[in-house]
Structures are given as structure tokens and as C-alpha cells.
Amino acid sequence: MGGDKIRVNDLLLTVPLVGGAVWPKTKGQAALQPFLVSLVVPFDVSAAAATDDLRHTINYSLLCSLLRQAFNDQTQPLGSLEDLVSGIFDALFGREDLALNEVHLKLVQPRAPLNCKSVRIEANAKRVSNSTWIVEEMRHCCEDIQCLTIVGVNDCEREERQVVRINVSIEWKQCGIQRVDFRGLTRRLHEKVGQSSFQMLEALASYVSEETLRCLVDIPHSPVVTVRAAKPVAIVFAESSEIEISRTHADFPRIFSTPVALAIGSNLGDRFYNIELALRLLEDPQSLDFKDSFVNVVDTSFMYETAPMYVTNQPSFINCACMVETNLAPIELLKLLKKIEQLVGRVPSIRNGPRAIDLDLILYGDQTIDTRTEPRKELDDLEGQLVVPHPRMFEREFVLRPLNDMVPDLVHPILYRRISDLLATLVTPPDSTPMQKVIPFPQCPPPAGRSVPSTLTHWTLRCSPGDKPGTRVMATLNTTPDSFSDGSTHNTLPAALEYAQSAVSAGAAILDVGGYSTRPGAAFVSPEEEMSRVVPSISAIRASHPQLPMSIDTFRPSVARVALAAGANCINDVYAFTGPNSFPVKAAGGAESDRYLVEMKALAREFAVPIILMHSRGDAGTNKDYSVYDYSGQQNAVVEGVRVELGAKVNSIVKGKGGVRRWLVIVDPGVGFSKTLEGNLQVLRSAASVTADVPVGQGPLRARNPLAGFPQLIGASRKSFLGAILEHTDSGRKTAPKERSWATAAAVACAVQQGALLVRVHDTQEMADVVNVANALW
Ligand SMILES: *[C@@H]1O[C@H](CO)[C@@H](O)[C@H](O)[C@H]1NC(C)=O
Numbered sequence: 001m002g003g004d005k006i007r008v009n010d011l012l013l014t015v016p017l018v019g020g021a022v023w024p025k026t027k028g029q030a031a032l033q034p035f036l037v038s039l040v041v042p043f044d045v046s047a048a049a050a051t052d053d054l055r056h057t058i059n060y061s062l063l064c065s066l067l068r069q070a071f072n073d074q075t076q077p078l079g080s081l082e083d084l085v086s087g088i089f090d091a092l093f094g095r096e097d098l099a100l101n102e103v104h105l106k107l108v109q110p111r112a113p114l115n116c117k118s119v120r121i122e123a124n125a126k127r128v129s130n131s132t133w134i135v136e137e138m139r140h141c142c143e144d145i146q147c148l149t150i151v152g153v154n155d156c157e158r159e160e161r162q163v164v165r166i167n168v169s170i171e172w173k174q175c176g177i178q179r180v181d182f183r184g185l186t187r188r189l190h191e192k193v194g195q196s197s198f199q200m201l202e203a204l205a206s207y208v209s210e211e212t213l214r215c216l217v218d219i220p221h222s223p224v225v226t227v228r229a230a231k232p233v234a235i236v237f238a239e240s241s242e243i244e245i246s247r248t249h250a251d252f253p254r255i256f257s258t259p260v261a262l263a264i265g266s267n268l269g270d271r272f273y274n275i276e277l278a279l280r281l282l283e284d285p286q287s288l289d290f291k292d293s294f295v296n297v298v299d300t301s302f303m304y305e306t307a308p309m310y311v312t313n314q315p316s317f318i319n320c321a322c323m324v325e326t327n328l329a330p331i332e333l334l335k336l337l338k339k340i341e342q343l344v345g346r347v348p349s350i351r352n353g354p355r356a357i358d359l360d361l362i363l364y365g366d367q368t369i370d371t372r373t374e375p376r377k378e379l380d381d382l383e384g385q386l387v388v389p390h391p392r393m394f395e396r397e398f399v400l401r402p403l404n405d406m407v408p409d410l411v412h413p414i415l416y417r418r419i420s421d422l423l424a425t426l427v428t429p430p431d432s433t434p435m436q437k438v439i440p441f442p443q444c445p446p447p448a449g450r451s452v453p454s455t456l457t458h459w460t461l462r463c464s465p466g467d468k469p470g471t472r473v474m475a476t477l478n479t480t481p482d483s484f485s486d487g488s489t490h491n492t493l494p495a496a497l498e499y500a501q502s503a504v505s506a507g508a509a510i511l512d513v514g515g516y517s518t519r520p521g522a523a524f525v526s527p528e529e530e531m532s533r534v535v536p537s538i539s540a541i542r543a544s545h546p547q548l549p550m551s552i553d554t555f556r557p558s559v560a561r562v563a564l565a566a567g568a569n570c571i572n573d574v575y576a577f578t579g580p581n582s583f584p585v586k587a588a589g590g591a592e593s594d595r596y597l598v599e600m601k602a603l604a605r606e607f608a609v610p611i612i613l614m615h616s617r618g619d620a621g622t623n624k625d626y627s628v629y630d631y632s633g634q635q636n637a638v639v640e641g642v643r644v645e646l647g648a649k650v651n652s653i654v655k656g657k658g659g660v661r662r663w664l665v666i667v668d669p670g671v672g673f674s675k676t677l678e679g680n681l682q683v684l685r686s687a688a689s690v691t692a693d694v695p696v697g698q699g700p701l702r703a704r705n706p707l708a709g710f711p712q713l714i715g716a717s718r719k720s721f722l723g724a725i726l727e728h729t730d731s732g733r734k735t736a737p738k739e740r741s742w743a744t745a746a747a748v749a750c751a752v753q754q755g756a757l758l759v760r761v762h763d764t765q766e767m768a769d770v771v772n773v774a775n776a777l778w
Pocket residue numbers: 054055059061062065
């Protein structure tokens with residue numbers, strides 16, 4: 001009797017829901033929404049049929065009252081339809097007396113988002129243990145999205161828009177609970193279809209499937225999208241003409257590709273050098289005789305220092321991970337990794353012992369592969385065999401944490417759980433040392449004969465407030481005669497050297513050298529002039545302070561190149577690699593911004609230097625209305641603006657082929673740039689939230705904060721907004737930049753409290769004192 005089923009059809013539930021109403025209320029408020037719930041429970045009813053006794057079947061009345069009780073009168077609003085789905089499963093599987101093992105749920109929201117008739121979620125869940133369940137299949141459907149558009153080959157059809165009706169279904173397998181923003185999706189499809197003018201319904205349907213997949217591109221678990229499109233008025237004597245197609249990301253290979261994840265570790269020799277060398281070899285498989293193949297590193301994690309696991313009397317590991325795109329099949333990719341391991345100098349040694357480089361294939365799309373001929377007890381040493389997903393990844397923080405930096409929503413193909421979820425539930429021994437982020441600084445100029453720079457030093461970052469070391473000080477050396485803050489005092493070599501010496505004695509961790517002021521109204525300086533200002537100072541300081549990290553403050557690739565060749569080993573760019581005409585992202589700068597982006601990225605990659613990317617809306621000299629931070633009525637609109645605008649730039653720098661390694665990026669919210677007084681205060685007082693792991697953006701573009709987890713530099717020193725505050729007090733005191741040290745101290749203390757990695761200052765000794773005390777306090 002395997003096919004017996006018990007059904008409950010269209011049970012009405014009224015549930016307070018925050019999102020997803022036709023007319024959503026203002027942010028955060030819930031609206032009561034009707035839902036129709038249908039359940040199918042596979043259940044052998046032969047016993048009940050034979051005895052005609054209710055005790056041998058499932059009590060449907062109990063099923064219904066259970067759900068009504070759980071949801072109908074609840075005041076706690078739900079965030080989404082998916083929350084309701086998981087709530088229903090919790091309620092059903094949580095009741096032991098119901099003893100359900102499998103449930104098919106259909107949840108229809110008849111009053112759906114504006115542009116379609118209804119939306120629906122279908123999900124099949126199975127019990128895996130007492131009260132835990134997993135969703136094995138799920139489907140999101142939008143029914144009857146009605147659009148007016150030009151479609152057809154006949155002349156008359158090219159003249160007027162006609163109605164098309166579209167159904168979209170998004171189907172996931174072995175997926176866990178997946179989320180779709182129905183409102184954003186239907187709005188986008190409605191808009192896009194309205195603007196289109198295809199000849200064929202086939203092309204329109206394919207376009208709709210591609211647009212739908214685009215909305216889901218950040219969800220690494222690839223769904224199947226089925227689109228049905230009909231032209232109800234096209235044929236006079238039939239009801240309608242209709243097309244149905246199914247597509248996945250794989251059908252649009254130029255746009256979407258399979259996520260392949262590699263874990264990287266090193267605990268022998270120059271660990272940062274080994275990792276960079278391995279990545280460069282990986283990106284050039286042809287040089288290792290892998291003909292016609294490509295491997296593009298398209299995303300990287302942060303980098304961590306990790307105490308060794310399993311074998312503890314050995315040096316600590318540097319761990320990171322990357323995502324690649326490749327046309328190599330899994331086994332071929334494994335061969336390439338082994339070859340690179342040999343080249344970089346991995347000495348076969350004790351299992352889990354020291355190694356110059358360790359490259360592991362962790363995930364290859366949602367494929368599961370096991371090439372071992374006999375099952376082995378040991379999972380550690382796979383001896384050239386391939387097991388994907390990596391069998392121990394779920395218990396390894398040093399694998400999960402880096403993956404979580406890149407693909408928190410990726411679903412593990414066997415465990416059906418997201419990376420973020422696996423990491424959150426990972427049990428770490430209480431006495432284990434935490435993984436700490438690190439930033440390596442390379443040796444510049446690179447030693448002769450080495451194309452990959454070796455490592456000068458590295459910084460260890462705190463992982464929670466109170467850890468040491470805390471905030472560090474960046475001393476500022478302006479070699480510009482017109483610099484707003486220290487005039488022309490440092491534009492001669494001896495003065496520069498003296499300044500550097502005093503900054504180091506005061507405890508500065510890094511020196512920032514600039515030759516072109518970005519202050520509003522500053523005079524234009526030619527690239528040649530800028531180079532002639534910074535290069536002699538950098539060379540001289542490098543010669544006398546070989547170990548000191550030093551950044552070049554410039555937005556020009558040509559200047560950055562000569563500065564790195566002279567000894568600077570970090571780039572600090574107020575335009576975040578997009579040049580002075582780049583607001584909001586690249587739109588205004590266009591081709592010019594692209595040129596900056598390409599050249600600066602190539603340079604940062606070549607020298608493997610840390611880069612500091614600041615938020616601004618381009619050149620401060622041109623008049624722009626900085627009061628406009630229109631981010632949908634967000635409370636912290638400016639902070640949201642920084643996340644969205646700088647986040648887009650950081651994404652274009654870190655992600656995709658040729659991207660800069662994530663572990664080399666420091667972000668700067670740009671206090672004093674493109675912001676009003678209140679905007680500057682908002683950013684300063686909630687700087688920590690700029691890089692918090694929160695959702696950002698609206699509608700289909702809503703995504704994890706692209707700046708999540710990045711270390712921050714805050715530069716508030718002597719800036720005019722501090723002067724404006726002093727001037728607006730009762731005393732009305734007007735201050736020159738040099739008179740704003742005490743004001744700067746307050747801002748610096750706030751930056752420390754907000755957890756900044758770095759504060760950029762001018763009065764190094766005084767601000768180092770402020771930082772030391774503030775570090776001790778927070
Ligand atoms: C079925 O459930 C209803 C509602 O909870 C309850 O009143 C009834 O007694 C149950 N019947 C049986 C046979 O358990």
C-alpha cells in the first residue's frame with residue numbers, strides 16, 4: 001500500500017507577515033495575510049481501512065487544529081513565506097504523537113505581490129531524527145504575471161503591445177530551505193518584459209528564465225527554472241498559444257558557472273609567498289602542461305592564522321580558500337593541484353605535519369565524487385584519491401570560515417546545509433585558540449629574480465573586542481606643498497626622514513606617503529610632479545626603515561607603480577581604483593573608470609600589496625550634492641550608502657578573474673568625503689556597522705553586505721567637519737586644521753571603540769597616546 005496518502009486541502013491560515021504583502025507596510029511592520037495550506041502525508045491506511053478505527057490513522061482534525069493554533073493567533077510576525085514553511089514543518093514534526101515521517105506542503109498566498117495573481121511554495125520534508133527534518137525538494141511559483149509587451153512577427157503585432165501571461169516555477173532539489181524574494185522577482189520580470197520586444201514567444205520565455213536565474217545568482221545551489229508564457233489574444237480561434245521551457249545556470253555558461261571551492265594552507269617557510277605562488281601557478285595551468293585548460297580564481301576569502309589541528313607541536317598554519325571557474329574535470333583539477341604542491345615544495349612528511357602548501361578540492365558544484373576503491377577508515381590522507389565534498393570539511397573551522405567569507409549561502413551537496421549554518425553549529429573545543437585574520441605585507445621593491453614578492457611582515461587582526469593588538473596608528477606624511485594639514489614642512493628629504501623616525505618612535509604601525517592633496521579646491525598636480533614628490537621620500541625612508549609598512553596615497557596607477565618600485569608596500573586610494581570621475585559606481589566615469597580599475601588591479605596583483613579602498617563620490621573639487629543618500633528611508637542612510645557604493649567597488653575589485661585577494665583589502669568609509677556633517681558623524685559613530693554581516697540593498701539586489709568582515713581604516717584627523725562642529729558651538733571658535741588635535745582625539749577614540757584596524761592621523765605621538773588608552777579601555 002505504498003501509494004496511500006492522506007490530504008488536507010486549502011486550510012486557511014491568517015498570519016502576520018513582515019514582507020510579501022501586496023501593499024507592504026512601512027519597514028518592519030507586519031500585515032495580516034491569508035494563506036492556503038495543503039498537506040499530503042504518505043501513510044499506509046490499510047490498518048485503518050480494515051478496522052474502521054480512527055486510532056490507526058492520522059488524526060486530520062489534530063493536524064488542522066495544530067496549525068491553526070500555531071499560527072492563526074500568533075502575534076509574533078514572520079519575516080517571509082519561507083519562515084512560515086519552516087514553522088509549519090516544525091509544528092508537524094515536533095508532535096511525536098502524530099508520528100509523521102514525510103510531508104508534502106503546498107502554501108499558496110492568494111493576495112500576492114502586485115504584478116501576479118498568486119505565489120506559491122511547495123516543499124517536501126522528511127524526518128531525519130526525532131524532531132529534525134530536512135527539505136529535500138522545494139518549488140517557488142509565481143502564477144500569472146501579466147505584462148503588456150511587443151511580441152510577434154506580424155506587422156500588426158509590432159505596432160501595439162499585447163498581453164502575455166507568464167508562469168514561473170523555480171525548482172530546487174536536495175536543497176534545504178531556499179529563499180526567493182517574490183516581490184522583487186515579479187517586479188523585475190514585469191519591468192523587463194514590458195521593455196522587451198521579441199519576435200518569438202520562445203525568445204521571450206528564454207529571456208524570462210535568464211532574468212529569473214540572474215535574481216538567484218548569489219544562491220549557489222542552482223535551481224531549475226521553468227517558464228510558461230502565453231499570448232492569450234494572438235490566435236483568434238484557439239484559447240491561446242503557449243511555450244514552456246526549463247533552464248538552469250548551466251544553460252547560460254557565459255553568465256553563470258559551477259562553483260568550485262579550494263582550501264589552501266601553509267605552515268612551512270614563507271607561508272604567504274607559498275600561497276601566492278601556488279595561486280599564480282593555479283591561474284596558469286598551461287604553463288604546467290595542462291593544455292587548453294583554464295582556471296580562473298574568481299573569489300578569495302580572508303586569510304587566517306590557525307593553530308595546528310591534530311598534530312600540535314608544529315608551526316601555526318595560514319589558511320584561506322578560493323572559488324575558481326575551470327574547464328578541468330574534478331580528477332584533472334586534482335592532478336593540477338598535486339603538481340602545484342610538488343612545485344611549491346611540499347615535502348611528503350608526517351600526516352597533518354608541516355607542509356609548504358596544501359591544496360584541497362573541497363566542493364565541485366553539487367557533484368559528489370569518491371574515487372577510493374575500498375572504503376578506508378582514515379579520512380585524512382586521501383593519498384591522491386578524490387573525495388568531494390571533502391569528507392571532513394564540516395568539522396574544520398579552517399575550511400568553513402574561509403568558505404563562509406565567500407559563499408555563506410552555498411548548500412553542502414550531502415548535508416543540505418548552508419556553509420554559514422555549518423559554521424555556526426561547529427563545536428570548537430573551549431581551549432582552542434581562535435582563528436585570527438592576518439594581512440601580509442610584501443617586500444617592496446621585490447628582490448631581484450622573484451616575480452612573486454616575498455613577505456616583509458604580517459599583521460594579526462583582533463577577532464573580538466578587547467583582543468590584542470587593537471587599533472593601529474597610520475602616520476601621514478604629506479609631501480605636498482599645499483597639503484591642508486601640514487603645509488610645506490615635509491617636502492624636503494631630511495624633514496621626511498625625521499618625520500618617519502619620530503612616527504616610528506611614537507609607535508606608528510604604518511606610514512602613508514602622499515604627493516597630491518585630495519582636499520576640495522586643491523591645485524592640479526601632474527603625474528610627473530606627484531612622482532617627483534613621493535619617490536625620493538619613499539626610497540630614503542625604505543632605506544632607513546626596511547621593516548616599516550608604507551603606503552602610497554595615490555589614485556594614479558603610474559604613480560603607484562613607481563612608488564611600489566621605490567619601496568612602498570601598500571596602496572591607499574581615495575577613489576577605490578575607479579579614478580576621480582566615478583560616481584556612484586562606474587556610471588559617470590565609464591571607460592575612464594574602467595581603465596583605472598584594470599590598471600590598479602593589475603598593479604596590486606603584481607606586487608601582492610594590501611590596498612586601502614575608500615568610499616567617496618569622486619573628485620571633491622566638483623560641486624555635488626552630498627546630502628543625497630537615498631537608500632529607501634533607511635535609518636542610517638549614509639552608512640547604507642557606503643555599504644552599497646563602496647561595496648560595489650570592492651566586489652568589482654575582489655571578484656571575478658584577475659581580482660585582488662580579499663585578504664589584502666582594507667576599507668575606509670571615507671569620513672570627510674562626499675558626506676554632510678551629520679553624515680560624517682553617522683559613519684564615525686557606527687563605523688562597526690559598515691562592515692557588519694547584515695543584508696544590504698533592496699528587492700532582488702538585496703544581498704549580504706559586500707563589506708562584511710573587512711578591516712577598516714578611519715581617517716578623521718583635522719578634517720573640516722571637526723572644524724564645523726567647533727564653529728557651531730556657543731564659542732563659535734574658528735579653527736585652522738592644525739588647531740584640531742583635541743577634536744581629532746575625540747574622533748580617534750570613537751574609531752577605536754568602533755573596532756577600526758587603523759586610524760590615519762597627523763599628530764602621531766599625541767594620537768598614539770589616545771589610541772593606546774582607548775585600546776586599553778575597549
Ligand atoms: C483528534 O484530534 C482532535 C483535536 O485535537 C481531538 O479532539 C480528538 O479527540 C482526536 N481524536 C482522536 C481519536 O485522537
